[in-house]
Amino acid sequence: MGDAGEIRMQIAGPAMHAGTGGVANNGTSPATAAPPTMSERVQWWAVVLVNIVFLLGGQSVASFLGRIYYDQGGGSLWMATLVQSCGTPLAIPLLLYFRRRPRSTAVTRPPLLKISAIYAGLGVLLAADNLMYSYALLYLSLSTYSLICATQLSFNAVFSYFLNKEKFTALILNSVVLLTFSAALVGVSHGSDRTNSSVPEGKFPLGFALTLTASALFSLILSLMQLTFDKVLKSDTFYDVVEMQFWSNTAAAVVSVAGLFISGEWSSLDGEMDGYKKGKVAYGMTLAWTAISWQLATVGMMGLVAAVSSLFTNVISTVGLPLSPIVAVIFFGDQMDGVKVLAMLIGVWGFLSYIYQHYLDDAKVKKILAE
Known part of the structure; x- marks a missing residue:
């Protein structure tokens, strides 16, 4: 986010994001490309x-339904993992539609083996x-989960600096x-994690x-996706x-299905469905809408990575930070004590610092375009 060329590519993106991956349609570099209309x-x-x-929308609804799944009697961790990636068939119509459309520029596709390996690797990381x-x-x-997840912005700032050549400014460092x-505050005050949800005792440290680890890995995945768009x-x-x-989510779904069978959790799904508090129909609907929500969130996430940057994508995903704890208090009876409120306010401050940048x-x- 330093020089004018980088800023133009990230914020005024249409000239550079019209399908050429950072190079203007006339072959000029981003710094010398014609300003977008x-x-x-x-x-x-x-x-x-x-x-x-x-x-x-997808992220908020999916997290909400994920918590409901556990509270109503769901207990299969691999099923909860699978629904985060098994909605890929919903993307097939879009894939077929955009595949038939002519491309505005001729871009040489990388070798099939190379791109397949990249998508498979991303899928394993996603799983x-x-x-x-x-x-x-x-x-x-x-x-608590939502507040800690906000740290993914910090991790992504670091990964973007090393992998995507993003610039660190004082405001980003402050963020x-x-x-x-904010996450550290939540971590040292786990006594405030009381809730009406069915959360196991003594599992807070884990x-x-x-x-924290998942947030770091998610940030790495976003940076790798941006690197794939830009360099591959x-x-x-x-x-x-x-x-x-x-393809990356299909690979993740395959890994999740394998985990479901290898772990033996598949054999308990019938009993889990029968014991679901809201009934079998609600069980199926919860999983189905969770899968759909994650699918929408994933499309939005990758679209933002391609159109802007992985760092910007993480900032947007953090927008729900102030809302999730409030929703959790209303619907799940989570305790919102002073420490959590302070952590939330600090997190919002960090988020606003990045938005101001x-x-x-x-x-x-x-100013550049006006000159």
Whole structure:
């Protein structure tokens, strides 16, 4: 986020994100590319806003339903992991539609073996990340889980610096420190994690560690996805986004299904369904809507990574930070004591620091375009 070329590529993105992966259509570099027109900027922001809605809506609903699944009698960790990636068939119509559309530029596709290995690797990482999040949501109240998840922004700032050549500014560093401090507050005050949810006793330290590790891995995955768009695919059209989402999540689903059978949890699913407090239909609907919600969130997440950056994507996913603990208090009876309130306010402060940095960057872009 330092020089004008990088800012233009990230904030004024339409000229660079029209399907060329960081190179303008006329072959010029981002720093010398023609400024985007107003219609291009409006179109780009419209795409970004749609992806933001998908990410925030899907993420919030999926986390909420995930907690309900455990509270109503669900106990299969691999099933909770599987629903985070098994919604990929919903992307097939989009994949077929955008595949038939002509591309605006000729981009050489990487070798099939190379791209397959990348998608498979991302899928394995996603499956591991989803499993850790499943454990974390079982062991922690939703409010605590949400507050700790905000640390993914800190991790992503670090990964983006090393992998995606993002620049550190004072405001971003301030954001990283504040979000880290917010999570630390939650970690040292686990006595406040009382809730009406069915959270196992004595599992807070493990839940905290798993959430922190999962947040770090999630941030790494986002940076690797951005690196794939920039260096391997060299294209970030919507087709590329959906393709990556489809194949990486398919790989994650395969790993999750294997885990479900190898662990033996598949044999207990009938009993779990019979014992679900709200009934079999509610059991199926909870899992189905969780899968759909995660699918929407994943499409939005990858769309933002391609259109802007992995760091910006993590910032947007953190927007729900102030809302989740409040929802958890209302629906799950989580205790919201002074420490959690302080941690939430510090987290919001860290989030706003990063948003203000983007505001400054956008103002700089407008000044560049006006010259």
